[in-house]
Amino acid sequence: MNLKLKKQISMLSEQPGVYVYKDYKKQIIYIGKSVNIKNRVKSYFVNSKLLGPKTSQLVKNIVSVESISTDSEIEALLLESVLVKKHKPYFNIALKDDKNFKYIKILNGKYRNNIGITKVINQDVWPAITTERKITDPNALYFGPFPDGTIVIQVLKIFRQIFPWCKYQSHQEFLRNHKPCFYSHIRLCPGICNNSFTLKQYWDNFDRLIQVLNLKKDNLLSNLYKQMHKASINEEFEKATKIRDMITKIGYILQEFHAPEDYSINPNLRIDIRSEEINSLFNILNIKLNKDINDIRIEGYDISNFGSAYTVASQVTFIGGEPDKTQYRRYKINERELPNDYAAITEVISRRFKLKNQINIPDLILIDGGKGQLQSGLKSLSNRNLYIPMIGLAKKNETIIKLESNHISPISLNQNSPALKLIQRIRDESHRFANKYQRLLHQKQSRLE
Secondary structure, X not given: OOHHHHHHHHOOOOOOEEEEEEOOOOOEEEEEEEOOHHXXXXXXXXXXXXXXXXXXXXXXXXXXXXXXXXXOHHHHHHHHHHHHHHHOOOOOOOOOOOOOOEEEEEEOHHHHHHHOHHHHHHOOOOOEEEEEOOOOOOOOEEEEEEOOHHHHHHHHHHHHHHOOOOOOOOHHXXXXXXXXXXXXXXXXXXXXXXXXXXXXXXXXXXXXXXXHHOOOHHHHHHHHHXXXXXXXXXXXXXXXXXXXXXXXXXXXXXXXXXXXXXXXXXXOHHHHHHHHHHHHHHHHOOOOOOOOHHHOEEEEEEEEEEOOOEXXXXXXXXXXXXXXXXXXXXXXXXXXXXXXXXHHHHHHHHHHOOOOOOOOOOOXXXXXXXXXXXXXXXXXXXXXXXXXXXXXXXXXOOEEEEEEOOEEEEEOXXXXXXXXXXXXXXXXXXXXXXXXXXXXXXXXXXHHO
């Protein structure tokens, strides 16, 4: 490995994204994707004896490496597909071969587009989803091709949790089997095969999935918010709750879902997005930035209860808008009067800042909760003679709660606000980390019993 290449690898991101290998002629010879770019690239050069013949030949020709970071592995998958089709690198399997490439296939997708939703329902035509290596069905919608077929399957498993679909590909197939599909029992089929879901609802569900595959997440979320609001006004609370859960899952799994072309135009898109988010948030909060954006430290805290048995708290740390998991902390709350989120917040903030000479003081603290939780956190800081900007995020309307002139003030942001996207991402991560610890303790307790 030459010194230039070694230095390039040391500077690679540890985020999801694609990596691009070039030869001595500066020609692209291979494009790959990974959930951790640096680790994946380093793995090519660890032990050449473990590499296959093709990969060994590839490594011998690598002179330089470039990368584009994305916000998710799904984005990396889509970006890889676009770049491979555009550049056709020698060491990637040729697209004309199609041997190891896969398409996501929506059966009857084009057929519905051609004759309309009313006719496909009257004809009892179902949509279904599968994967194929070649485009052969004129009535189907295809997405891809994707170089990594294994990842496609993993992505579809994630999508199925958000947009459940049936194992059967038609009503006739269901009639032949005389029973609902297995997935309806584990909630990965909405129940069309046991008559608890209409064909119109089923097609609507697939429309949402197709919108995501077409990189139109923002349009989808906007429509879902309208449907949730309408359901709430009509007091259809169960329906509103299901839509809210779908919004949460889409936002968490596909957060900041950008088109591959955006990354191609601007390889530093992820960094630019983080800078925009931080600047937006600190401007809204009237907090002056006295350091480089990449050094801004935000800590997020969440409380997780399991009845009255025990309560835990999480602390997640974001540096420059990115999670730094080496600085995550978890707490088992000692407060006796549980569950009590206010007391738990007081305790965890006191324990976090118990030392007089603190290091790594955050530039901002985010509490998952509203007025009561924020007041508890601020009081705990005051008892330590500390002033650190602190805000809450109220769950009901995703409203920022802030102390202003000794009064608690709400700040409502547009759903597309960069500032809101940043704090939602931090809140979601603190919630995930707290729940993970809660499950761990529960499993330990169950084994003891």
